[in-house]
Amino acid sequence: MSAASFKLPLGLVIAVLVMAGVLLLPLPADLPVAGHRMLAILAFAVMVWITEAVSYEASAIMITSLMAFLLGTAPSLQDPTHLIGSSPAISMALTGFSNPALALVAGALFIAAAMTHTGLDRRIALVTLSRVGTSTRRILLGAIAVTILLSLVVPSATARSACVVPIMMGVIAAFGVDKRSNIAAGIMIVVAQGTSIWNVGIQTAAAQNLLTVGFMDKMLGQRVSWIDWLIAGAPWALIMSAVLLFLVLKLLPPETDSIPGGKEAVAQSLVDIGPMTGPQKRLLTVSVMLLLAWATEGRLHSFDTTSTTYAGLVFLLLPGIGVMTWKDVQSRIPWGTVIVFGVGISLGTALLTTQAGQWLGAAVVALTGLDQV
Numbered sequence: 001m002s003a004a005s006f007k008l009p010l011g012l013v014i015a016v017l018v019m020a021g022v023l024l025l026p027l028p029a030d031l032p033v034a035g036h037r038m039l040a041i042l043a044f045a046v047m048v049w050i051t052e053a054v055s056y057e058a059s060a061i062m063i064t065s066l067m068a069f070l071l072g073t074a075p076s077l078q079d080p081t082h083l084i085g086s087s088p089a090i091s092m093a094l095t096g097f098s099n100p101a102l103a104l105v106a107g108a109l110f111i112a113a114a115m116t117h118t119g120l121d122r123r124i125a126l127v128t129l130s131r132v133g134t135s136t137r138r139i140l141l142g143a144i145a146v147t148i149l150l151s152l153v154v155p156s157a158t159a160r161s162a163c164v165v166p167i168m169m170g171v172i173a174a175f176g177v178d179k180r181s182n183i184a185a186g187i188m189i190v191v192a193q194g195t196s197i198w199n200v201g202i203q204t205a206a207a208q209n210l211l212t213v214g215f216m217d218k219m220l221g222q223r224v225s226w227i228d229w230l231i232a233g234a235p236w237a238l239i240m241s242a243v244l245l246f247l248v249l250k251l252l253p254p255e256t257d258s259i260p261g262g263k264e265a266v267a268q269s270l271v272d273i274g275p276m277t278g279p280q281k282r283l284l285t286v287s288v289m290l291l292l293a294w295a296t297e298g299r300l301h302s303f304d305t306t307s308t309t310y311a312g313l314v315f316l317l318l319p320g321i322g323v324m325t326w327k328d329v330q331s332r333i334p335w336g337t338v339i340v341f342g343v344g345i346s347l348g349t350a351l352l353t354t355q356a357g358q359w360l361g362a363a364v365v366a367l368t369g370l371d372q373v
Contacts, residue, residue, distance in 0.1 A: 011051025019044035019066075028359070034074040034084060035356035041066050042356070045347065057336040060343035067093035067350060077354065092353065096345030100306045101214025105207040105341050106333075107309040108155030111287070113332035114316050115154050116162070117324050120280045120287075123273060124149055125167050130266045136183055136254035137245075140190050143168065144241050147194035151205040153287040157195050164191050167269075182252040189252070193244050201237025203229035204294060204305070207341060213305075215348055226294035226305055279323035286312045 022040035027033065041063060048059045071093075072086035096102055115121040125146045132142030143164075150160045168191055172184045199206035203213065203226050217223045293301070293308040303311075316322045317329075351357035 009051075009053040011053030012048065014051060015044045015047035015053065018047050031359045032075070032077050032355055034071055034077060035351075035354040035359055037070040037074050038067075038351050038354045038356040039360065041070060042347065042351065055336070056340045060340050063343055063347060064090070064093045067346070071350070071354070092350050093343075093346050095349050096342040096347075099214055099342075099345045099349075100304070101211050102338065102342050102345055104210045104214075104306040104309060106338050107306065107313055108204060108207065108210065109333050109337070110313050110316070110329060111290075111309070112154050112156035112160075113329050114283055114324050116332060117328050118277065118279045118283050119273065120283050121150055121154055121160070122167060123270075123276065123280060124153070125164055126266055126270050126273070129167075130263065130270060135257055136186075137249065137257075139183075140186055140245055140248060143187055143190045144194045144245065147191065147198055148201075148241075151195075151198040151202045152291060155204040155206075157199050157206050160195055161191070164195070181255055183254045183256075186248045186252045186254065189248055190244060194241060197237050197240045197244065201230070201233040203233070207337070210305075211341060211345060214345065218349070219352065223298075223304065225297045225299075227297070227299070230295070282321070283316065283323045286315050 019040045022043045023037065025036075027036050031039075044066065045059065045063050048054060048062070049056070054062070068086055068090040070089075071084050072089035074084055076082050076084050128146045128149055129139070129142045132138045132145065146164055146167075147160065150164065154160045165188070168187050172179065172187060177183050199209070203209050203224070209229070213224050213229075290308060290312045293303065293312075294305055297303065297305060297308070316324060317326070319325075348357070351360075
């Protein structure tokens with residue numbers, strides 16, 4: 001085997017050097033050794049992610065291993081005369097996998113898989129487009145409406161994009177629009193940016209929101225309910241959607257105000273997929289029930305979002321009643337994403353447990369002068 005085959009990615013080498021550099025820095029008096037080492041691991045993780053030297057899944061395993069050995073050989077915060085030990089350290093590195101936030105992320109991915117498996121997401125998108133009309137402005141508005149509706153029932157930005165983009169490409173082709181035209185570019189930009197905007201507006205629209213809620217619950221001792229997030233985030237998302245539509249129309253003015261045959265093309269697509277199936281009806285019923293449960297958390301009942309989501313999954317997976325089997329699901333779930341988020345939660349938890357997060361936050365506030373504002 002040639003020496004070239006053993007060559008490490010440059011980004012990985014840089015990440016290791018950065019981690020070593022942090023470890024060699026003088027230990028601040030108010031920062032425990034374990035916290036110092038966690039900051040070094042954080043620097044390694046950031047560099048690996050920025051350079052994309054290895055896959056996110058591989059980086060998650062590396063971070064877990066580093067936490068096990070570097071924290072395991074660090075003095076305990078409770079008794080500095082003893083080491084933390086590899087067993088408690090690896091437990092800390094894996095604590096994210098028992099976190100309700102990760103369970104909710106996994107549950108959201110299951111619902112997204114059910115949507116793509118049954119084709120309900122495609123039906124929702126087509127029905128929405130059939131209602132908006134055929135002018136270019138209405139089509140762009142329809143694209144935003146599709147992203148909003150799917151954000152409510154498909155808790156995965158990746159799954160929503162995977163559904164909407166092919167539909168919009170089909171609409172562009174059916175309309176006979178040039179793929180290099182402003183209309184086509186505008187549609188695709190609206191879909192991509194609209195998805196990102198509504199990731200912020202709806203709590204269950206993106207996995208990072210669920211993780212943030214978990215951290216807020218741990219750090220502040222107060223859970224942000226689904227409806228509270230909607231009240232705070234939806235107005236901003238609506239304003240940004242309007243700004244997005246204005247900018248697209250301003251910077252990419254459509255070549256024509258209307259697209260002949262547009263409504264007919266969407267109607268034909270609806271005919272092609274046929275009437276609503278039993279699994280789609282059951283999935284829609286469960287989705288609506290979940291929305292009601294999420295929206296009334298803390299008001300009509302005390303069940304958290306994770307618990308109600310898993311109750312919905314029970315119905316979706318029940319033999320004879322549900323809409324999918326495990327075999328249908330396992331190939332549609334990005335398990336690597338679950339691993340990465342689990343390790344991400346562990347990383348954040350360890351930063352707080354070792355007081356590295358608090359020390360870093362205080363340092364940032366002091367350096368930026370935020371404490372003087």
